Amino acid sequence: MPIELNTLNIIFGLFVFIFGICIGSFLNVVIYRLPNKISLILPRSSCPSCKTIISPFALIPLLGYIFTRGKCQKCKTKISIQYPFVEFLCGILSVIVFFKFLNPYIILDSFPILFSVDFTHFGRFHYSGYVPFFVSLWLLYTGIPLSFIDLKYKILPNSITLPGILVGFAMSCLNPDLGWLESLIGIACGAGGLFFISKFYEYFRKKEGMGMGDIKYLGFIGAVLGWKGVILTLFMASFIAAIIGIIWAIYSKKGLSAAIPFGPFLATSAFIISVFGNDMNAYIYFG
Structure with missing residues (x-):
C-alpha cells in the first residue's frame, strides 16, 4: 500500500x-x-x-x-x-x-x-537536478558561521571564504544553468568589483570601506551564483544594511558613523537569492 x-x-x-x-x-x-x-x-x-x-x-x-x-x-x-x-x-x-x-x-x-x-x-x-539544492545548503551552512563570527569578532575567516570559492566553482561546473565561465565572471565581479568600490570609497572618504573579508566573501558568492546573482546579492545586502544601519544609528545614538558588519547581510541576501531568485525574476519580468 x-x-x-x-x-x-x-x-x-x-x-x-x-x-x-x-x-x-x-x-x-x-x-x-x-x-x-x-x-x-x-x-x-x-x-x-x-x-x-x-x-x-x-x-x-x-x-x-x-x-x-x-x-x-x-x-x-x-x-x-x-x-x-x-x-x-x-x-x-x-x-x-x-x-x-x-x-x-x-x-x-x-x-x-x-x-x-x-x-x-x-x-x-541525475545529479543536475540536485545542484540548486546543494548550492543553497552550501550558502546556508557557510553563511551562518560567517555571520555570527562577523557579528562577534568583525572578521570573515579565510578558512571558510577561500575554500568556499573553490567549492562554489566546482558546483558551478556541475550546474547546467550556470557553468564554469559564468562562475569565473561571478568571482571577478564579486571580489574585483567590491575591491574597486572599497578603494573608491576609501579615496574620497579617507577611511576604510569594505574589509578584505567582505571582498573574498562576495567572490565566494559570485563563484556559486554567477555574476547576475552576485549583483543581486550586493544590491539586496546594501539595501537591508542601509535600513538596519539607520535603525542602529538611532538606537545606539552614534549617528551614521556607527559601523555594522556587512557579512550577515551578504549571507542573508545570497541565501535568499539562491532559494527564491527564480521566483523573484519571474515576478519582476512578468508581474
Whole structure:
C-alpha cells in the first residue's frame, strides 16, 4: 500500500530538520572555535566558565539546552541562547530548502535501490537536478558561521571564504544553468568589483570601506551564483544594511558613523537569492 504524500512530507521533513539541527550544532562549534584558533575536533566541548567537559546528554541539539535549562550542569553559568537559536534556524531553513527544490517522490524515484526492490527505474537519477539544492545548503551552512563570527569578532575567516570559492566553482561546473565561465565572471565581479568600490570609497572618504573579508566573501558568492546573482546579492545586502544601519544609528545614538558588519547581510541576501531568485525574476519580468 503506497504511503500518502502528506505522510512522506512529514517523515522527510522531520529527517531533514534533525539533520539540520545536527549541522547547526557543529556550526556552533565552528563559530566559537575557529576565531579562537581551536581545533574543531579536539578537545571535547567544555563549559567556557568552569571548563567542565559537557556530557553527551547536554550536547543533544535543542533538547540538551532544554533539559539543562540553559545552564552548565556544574557551575550553573548560563549558556548563550545563540546555541539553540543556531540549531533551530539551521533546521528550519534546511527544511525550507528541501521542499523548495525537492520532494519525497523525487528522492524515492532517484534512488529506487534504497527504497524498493523494483529496479525498473534504476539509473533515472541525475545529479543536475540536485545542484540548486546543494548550492543553497552550501550558502546556508557557510553563511551562518560567517555571520555570527562577523557579528562577534568583525572578521570573515579565510578558512571558510577561500575554500568556499573553490567549492562554489566546482558546483558551478556541475550546474547546467550556470557553468564554469559564468562562475569565473561571478568571482571577478564579486571580489574585483567590491575591491574597486572599497578603494573608491576609501579615496574620497579617507577611511576604510569594505574589509578584505567582505571582498573574498562576495567572490565566494559570485563563484556559486554567477555574476547576475552576485549583483543581486550586493544590491539586496546594501539595501537591508542601509535600513538596519539607520535603525542602529538611532538606537545606539552614534549617528551614521556607527559601523555594522556587512557579512550577515551578504549571507542573508545570497541565501535568499539562491532559494527564491527564480521566483523573484519571474515576478519582476512578468508581474
